[in-house]
Each structure stands twice: as C-alpha cells, then as structure tokens.
Amino acid sequence: MAKDHQTLRTGTVRDVRTAIRSGDYRSHTAGLGLGFLQTNLAILPQDFALDFMRYCQRNPKPCPLVGVSDTGDPMMRTLGRDIDIRTDVPAYNIYRDGRLAETVTDISALWRDDLVAFALGCSFTFERALIEADIPVWHIENDSTVPMFRSSIDTVPAGPFRGKMVVSMRSVARDSVAAVTDISRRFPLAHGAPVHAGDPAAIGIAEVTRPDWGDPAPVLPGHVPVFWACGVTPQVALEAAGAPLCITHKPGHMLITDIPEDAEVPVLPPEKTP
Template sequence: MTGREARAHIRSGGFAGPTTGMAAGFVQANLVIVPERFALDFLRFCQLNPKPCPLLGVGEPGDPALPAVGEGIDIRTDVPRYRVFRDGAFGETVEDVSAIWRDDLVTFALGCSFSFEHALVDYGLRLKHSALDRNVAMYRTSIKTVPSGPFGGPLVVSMRPFRGGDAVRAVQISTRYPMAHGAPVHLGAPQAIGIADLARPDFGDAVPVEDDEVPVFWACGVTPQAALERAGLAFAIVHDPGHMLVTDIRNEDIALL
C-alpha cells in the first residue's frame, strides 16, 4: 500500500485504527492544526524544539491540502482519528473534521517515529508494542520544551524496550532519521526524566519492560498536544495519538546517509 492508497482507504471509512505498520516505507506525520493568529508562534515552537517537532510541511490558511507531503491530501478526512481541543482541554475524538473546519486554520505536519520503526524492523529488531498489537507507550516528562508565545510545557516521549546490544543498535539506526525525532533523548532510569511508573503511560498503551531490557525514550510528536493544553487555545485539532497522516514521502528520502 502506498501513502496515497492508505489515505484513500482511511478517507472512505475503511480504516480507523492506529497506523503503525501501515504503508510500510512511507513517512507518517503528526498533525497540529491551529488558528492563523497562532501559526507563527507555533512555527517558532517547532524551530526551537526540532527533536519533538521536526517540521515536514505547513499548509495555507483554510486550505485542507498539504502538497509538501502528499498529492491530493484532504486533511479533514485523511487521518483515522482526530482530537479536538477546546479552551486548552481535550474535547472530543472524531473521524472527520469537515463539519468543524474553518477558513483560518493552518495545518502543520511533523515527523513521526513510525519512520525509524520501519528501519528498526528492517534491521531485525523486535518492537514489543507491535508484537503485542498495542500502541506505543508515551509519557510526559520533567524535561521542558523551549517556549514560543503561548506554547510550551513538558517534552513527551515514546518508549520502546530493547535488550542490551539491540538498544545500542536502535540508537544508531534512529540517529539517521532526524526528521523522525532522531536519536533517543534518554535510556534507562525513567525516574530521571520524571516518569514515575512505566505501567501507566499518559498516552498509548502500557508495554511491559523485563529485567533484562532497557527502556529507550525518544522525543515524541505528541509533545505539541501538551503545548496546546498550556496555550489554552479556544480551538485546535490534532491527530489522536498513534493515528497518523500517511504521506507520499519515502522513509529513505529523510534518512541521512
């Protein structure tokens, strides 16, 4: 399945689940949609925080197309599930935002760790959350982002456990993908970055970590959702964690040689 075929499948209502493993080889993107009056502040937030917010493309105000990342995209329908924020709080989850679309909305597409996950699998590394048919575990941390305008707050990370040498290999592989969060921000000792209990993620599903495994933490594209809570915008739209925009960009096109 290509990125375009995946979007068509989602747009038709044929798929509404997490996009992990969908359209293998194509970049998936986190989604943030804010009113135009806040777009410049959010753009600067991405520039100041490139690890959690690697910018792939920005739309024009009111335009649901996003030609920088894919042909024929309709951002109102081409994501399996969306989260709507109202007054800085999560309001509802929907599968189509056409009815609430506005002419002042600006779309941001941000790189996603699913891109380097494909590379990890290609190198023979086991992703436990995929093996268990779960969404990746994501946590708020004590690490602070660099603020811009109303946007700021904690860094959110995703966690994948690996044994010994596999953890080292995962670091080496993911480093080649700076537009998909790049190298991890932390390994081991979750308490050192403010995570009290790995069994209770803030987003996604819990994934068990065995005694011989090392939890590896990457910056996560859900970080902007924490920033939206802090900003308290009257209205904004994001992807539901794990339910991404599948683009036409190939993973190898964003990899460093």
C-alpha cells in the same frame, strides 16, 4: 468495507489513505505505509500559527516540522498527492480553550478559512528500519499503540506555547541499545536518536507500565526502556496556549505521506510517468 491492520500492512500508501478517508479503517497506523514518512498533526487558527512555528523551530527533536498548509487550504500539497487533512487521519482530538473536548474521525464540519495545518515527523517512521535490522518492536508485534509519557524535560517556549516534552518508549535488548540509537539517528524528520535510555525516573516517569497516552508495554527481561522525543509534545503546548480551537491527531493515529521515510528534508518524489 472495513479493513483490518494486518491487511493494510501489505497495502500501498494510497490504499491506506483511501481506507482511512472512506471510514473503512480507524485504528492506529504503526507498521502501515512502510517506506513513507508518517506525521503528527496540529491544526490551529492563523493568529496562533507563527508562534507555533517558532515553537517547532526551537524544539526540533519533539517537533520536526515536515509540512505546513496554506491558510484555509485543507490540502497538504507538499506532503503528497490528494492528501486532505480533514479526512485522511484515522482519528482527531479536538481541543477548545486548551481542553480536550472530543475525538472525531472527520473534521470537515469543523474546517474554517483561518485554520493552518502543521505536519510533524513521527517516530513510527524509523521502526521499519529497526525491524529490518532484526530488532523487535513490541507494540507492532502486538497490534497496539506505542506508550507515551509526560517527562520532566522542559521545551523551549515561544509565545503562549510551552510545556514538558512527551516521550515514547520502546523496550530494547541491552546489547542492542547502541544499534537502535545509530539506526534512529538516521531519521532526523522522525525525532532522530533517543533522548534517554535506562531509569525512567531520571526523566520524571514514575511508572513505566502506566503511560499517559497509548497502550501499556512491558520492559522485557534483559531489556532497558528507551525513550524518544514524541510528536504528542505539541498537544501539551497547545493545552498551555489555550487557543479557542485546536485540532490534533489522536495519539498513534497518524497521517501517512508520500515522502520517503529516509528523506533528510521533506521533498516529494517526482510523478511517475505511465
């Protein structure tokens, strides 16, 4: 039975992943799985995996590495119990030779024994802390996907992986920018503090109402646009690398883990005993 976003906002992490795996929910994950780390996704052949890991290590703001699968194993064993990377993300982008070829909702038929899955921290994680501090998050209130932009900020290359940083934008009241910065800094696995606040042109964004990914969002009166490093950055790097096959999440459609969102390192909580 199809599930809507509002219903799942009060569900457990397991409820959300079950709905996604069964095909009952295929939309964005902003505001879901509250209290637990959401992650971006990159899956690529083993021949490219070491260079990609180096790329993440050299660019920890846009690419905070949370988990890596064993080669050929679709189960993300360090991120949760019974997480199957082939089915537990609402939508996937498929890249062939560096070009987006299609978007699908299940990658079981594409899985191969040489694939390695990487999970990278996501800015959705710190949004609950903003809401708890009475700082509105427009895209959650309006059931949309956060706007994301290609910036002019260079990343540090590694092997064939390179490109500009992708940033996500949230409209923040001018007198709340310092508080938002302090709150998000507490979540290093979710991109941490913003990389820029104010004039979008300063980081190469010509029109803040026309995102490259996600949905348009207004900069409200008395607000300033605030930009965070974004986990879509690896998708740009994957395009540059031109691997024959790469799989990512569709922007805004994340994997929700069993790791508490305020963890400083990705460690699963112990099993609960009956």
